[in-house]
Amino acid sequence: MPPTIHDVARLAEVSIKTVSNVLNDYPHIRPATKQRVLDAIATLDYTPNLTARGLRSGRTGLVSLIIPDLRNAYFAELADIVVRAAEAQGLSVLIAQSNGDRERELSLLSGPRMQMVDGILFSALGLSAADNDLLARIRTPMVLLGERILDGPKDHVTMRNVEGTQAATEHLLSIGRRRLLAFGADPEQGTGSARLRLDGYRWALAGAGIAEDPDLVVRVVGWYRSTGAQSMRRLLERGVEFDGVVAFNDLIALGAMRVLQDAGLRIPEDVAVIGFDDVDETRYTLPTLSTIDPGREEIVEVALRWLTERIDGSAADLPPRDHLTAFRVLQRESTTPGGDGS
Amino acid sequence: MPPTIHDVARLAEVSIKTVSNVLNDYPHIRPATKQRVLDAIATLDYTPNLTARGLRSGRTGLVSLIIPDLRNAYFAELADIVVRAAEAQGLSVLIAQSNGDRERELSLLSGPRMQMVDGILFSALGLSAADNDLLARIRTPMVLLGERILDGPKDHVTMRNVEGTQAATEHLLSIGRRRLLAFGADPEQGTGSARLRLDGYRWALAGAGIAEDPDLVVRVVGWYRSTGAQSMRRLLERGVEFDGVVAFNDLIALGAMRVLQDAGLRIPEDVAVIGFDDVDETRYTLPTLSTIDPGREEIVEVALRWLTERIDGSAADLPPRDHLTAFRVLQRESTTPGGDGS
DNA sequence: GCGCCCGTGTACAACGTTATAGAGTCCTGA
DNA sequence: TCAGGACTCTATAACGTTGTACACGGGCGC
Numbered sequence: 001m002p003p004t005i006h007d008v009a010r011l012a013e014v015s016i017k018t019v020s021n022v023l024n025d026y027p028h029i030r031p032a033t034k035q036r037v038l039d040a041i042a043t044l045d046y047t048p049n050l051t052a053r054g055l056r057s058g059r060t061g062l063v064s065l066i067i068p069d070l071r072n073a074y075f076a077e078l079a080d081i082v083v084r085a086a087e088a089q090g091l092s093v094l095i096a097q098s099n100g101d102r103e104r105e106l107s108l109l110s111g112p113r114m115q116m117v118d119g120i121l122f123s124a125l126g127l128s129a130a131d132n133d134l135l136a137r138i139r140t141p142m143v144l145l146g147e148r149i150l151d152g153p154k155d156h157v158t159m160r161n162v163e164g165t166q167a168a169t170e171h172l173l174s175i176g177r178r179r180l181l182a183f184g185a186d187p188e189q190g191t192g193s194a195r196l197r198l199d200g201y202r203w204a205l206a207g208a209g210i211a212e213d214p215d216l217v218v219r220v221v222g223w224y225r226s227t228g229a230q231s232m233r234r235l236l237e238r239g240v241e242f243d244g245v246v247a248f249n250d251l252i253a254l255g256a257m258r259v260l261q262d263a264g265l266r267i268p269e270d271v272a273v274i275g276f277d278d279v280d281e282t283r284y285t286l287p288t289l290s291t292i293d294p295g296r297e298e299i300v301e302v303a304l305r306w307l308t309e310r311i312d313g314s315a316a317d318l319p320p321r322d323h324l325t326a327f328r329v330l331q332r333e334s335t336t337p338g339g340d341g342s
Numbered sequence: 343m344p345p346t347i348h349d350v351a352r353l354a355e356v357s358i359k360t361v362s363n364v365l366n367d368y369p370h371i372r373p374a375t376k377q378r379v380l381d382a383i384a385t386l387d388y389t390p391n392l393t394a395r396g397l398r399s400g401r402t403g404l405v406s407l408i409i410p411d412l413r414n415a416y417f418a419e420l421a422d423i424v425v426r427a428a429e430a431q432g433l434s435v436l437i438a439q440s441n442g443d444r445e446r447e448l449s450l451l452s453g454p455r456m457q458m459v460d461g462i463l464f465s466a467l468g469l470s471a472a473d474n475d476l477l478a479r480i481r482t483p484m485v486l487l488g489e490r491i492l493d494g495p496k497d498h499v500t501m502r503n504v505e506g507t508q509a510a511t512e513h514l515l516s517i518g519r520r521r522l523l524a525f526g527a528d529p530e531q532g533t534g535s536a537r538l539r540l541d542g543y544r545w546a547l548a549g550a551g552i553a554e555d556p557d558l559v560v561r562v563v564g565w566y567r568s569t570g571a572q573s574m575r576r577l578l579e580r581g582v583e584f585d586g587v588v589a590f591n592d593l594i595a596l597g598a599m600r601v602l603q604d605a606g607l608r609i610p611e612d613v614a615v616i617g618f619d620d621v622d623e624t625r626y627t628l629p630t631l632s633t634i635d636p637g638r639e640e641i642v643e644v645a646l647r648w649l650t651e652r653i654d655g656s657a658a659d660l661p662p663r664d665h666l667t668a669f670r671v672l673q674r675e676s677t678t679p680g681g682d683g684s
Numbered sequence: 685g686c687g688c689c690c691g692t693g694t695a696c697a698a699c700g701t702t703a704t705a706g707a708g709t710c711c712t713g714a
Numbered sequence: 715t716c717a718g719g720a721c722t723c724t725a726t727a728a729c730g731t732t733g734t735a736c737a738c739g740g741g742c743g744c
Contacts (some may be wrong), residue, residue: 053730060393360724
């Protein structure tokens with residue numbers, strides 16, 4: 001029912017191609033003709049049909065962002081930036097949630113909807129390096145965001161997990177803490193951020209000449225406030241002693257902080273806590289949470305640039321690229337120095 | 343480059359229409375033929391081109407969700423639910439952010455991208471009832487989510503702002519508080535949630551026979567943690583006395599709580615606080631925040647149902663519908679009774 | 685003055701799909 | 715036995731856009 005290019009052409013008394021030419025800024029059009037077309041467009045309130053354009057041109061102007069979960073503030077804030085940045089380039093963002101499930105990630109990637117988008121920003125959680133050949137087979141331009149897949153067949157942008165966690169750990173060491181939890185570890189994981197962040201923790205300990213205590217490496221299944229709280233509760237029941245927490249993301253840090261405080265422990269006097277992600281919330285909690293700013297803006301900026309380069313073909317014959325963003329340690333109240341209560 | 347229906351037809355030695363029929367579960371196909379087509383699809387790894395299907399059928403399977411901002415946890419959690427629910431119906435969600443800006447909302451609504459989607463879920467913040475005629479002109483099926491526009495030309499689903507805030511206020515009254523802040527008000531606003539929630543606050547006061555004190559009606563520009571903190575800081579500087587805070591959303595409540603605690607005030611002993619939205623975070627803060635559960639799931643469920651009804655035409659000649667969801671008062675630590683410090 | 689190219693515009697095909705219309709084939713009931 | 719329907723399948727035209735190929739006129743260089 002909406003007017004088409006044909007209606008405009010009829011009203012302006014030109015061919016449809018001329019209308020198309022006006023729409024696409026083709027240079028050789030007489031000003032008078034152009035104006036006639038423009039007037040017709042205005043009076044008819046014509047809007048180009050992007051579906052038809054997409055079919056003809058092979059470009060839909062759509063980009064898909066596959067993330068585990070918008071509930072997680074980290075991904076919500078990431079999505080916010082992606083939507084803003086994409087829109088600045090005239091792209092719209094299709095959001096798909098995988099829940100971190102491998103099967104679901106696979107079905108999303110191979111599903112018909114992915115044929116509809118020009119490119120994919122994929123934050124893998126279930127898929128791993130073992131699926132590299134599957135990934136290589138995917139035609140749609142793609143940039144990987146997570147850390148599950150390194151040296152994969154696609155461009156890859158991510159944060160400095162190892163160095164970031166190392167710096168976080170060193171920060172706690174620097175304020176005099178010695179018994180530090182690796183909170184959120186998953187020793188069985190061969191790849192992924194849990195693995196990398198554990199590596200960073202270990203490097204820092206090794207650098208300080210401190211032996212690792214297996215009791216202090218704490219697993220948290222699913223990095224949410226609730227699971228962080230749960231794991232900390234169990235840990236306190238077991239009576240493990242510690243004076244610092246290197247939490248592998250902010251949410252589990254926040255869940256844990258609440259449990260620590262309920263148990264009568266003071267932060268940072270009794271236990272210092274540092275998180276990872278710099279979620280907005282950490283600026284307003286009691287106490288505010290020290291954390292690692294992973295460079296989200298930079299991640300998005302590079303990822304989207306590389307994606308558009310793959311889409312328009314200007315990076316067609318480049319091998320898969322890798323980018324690690326700069327990070328910053330943000331010291332806040334939860335790691336105020338001098339509060340050592342030992 | 344990907345295989346098309348023609349390739350499948352050639353391989354299976356049938357016409358393209360037969361392939362299309364198989365794809366669309368047309369009943370009268372000989373099992374043997376169907377199997378041949380299915381085999382061909384499998385060997386070619388064929389996936390239907392949704393853009394072409396969209397052009398031909400007029401349905402893209404895309405739904406647009408227009409919200410102010412994913413940074414706001416309320417909208418992030420809402421988006422999460424929308425994405426899940428939409429996907430259960432085979433729809434994908436396009437996310438657009440308006441920043442609450444009227445111009446931007448208008449350009450999004452009238453932009454070519456909206457021609458591409460089957461329906462729009464629109465959470466208005468800048469547009470108001472004054473723009474009803476503009477809204478009425480929009481062809482794409484749409485359901486309104488905010489409260490800026492009541493009795494508009496489109497289906498409308500929202501929470502019980504007035505009753506919810508009234509209940510929140512009554513809850514504070516019930517635990518003995520008398521000097522209650524209306525925190526987040528915007529007295530100049532003629533419509534929108536700030537206005538409605540202020541009404542709820544007033545009703546509750548009137549019901550209890552308490553006169554309204556203008557000093558206690560506090561404006562917060564933009565409902566974020568930062569602005570909540572800022573407004574509370576100014577309020578304390580002015581020396582206004584109060585023993586309860588009816589915050590108009592959770593984020594400003596959290597920002598304010600932090601400032602109150604910094605000032606040495608105990609929650610709930612000195613000041614009881616209740617928020618609105620039931621954002622996940624409120625379950626883990628210190629103290630946990632009492633709030634109003636606005637019935638998000640129900641909002642999404644009804645909105646999406648109505649939207650699909652408008653899309654498939656089964657509700658074509660119904661006048662605009664209105665739905666208000668059920669709410670619940672969630673009492674948590676920030677309003678524990680008996681802590682009155684007056 | 686001739687050929688050529690640039691500027692301006694057009695007609696038509698093509699993108700990959702579904703809808704329409706119809707052509708066979710087979711079975712049923714009278 | 716034969717009309718008539720149900721079943722199975724096909725050729726072709728759309729959907730609204732952009733790309734290709736070409737037509738026409740005028741100005742320019744030689």
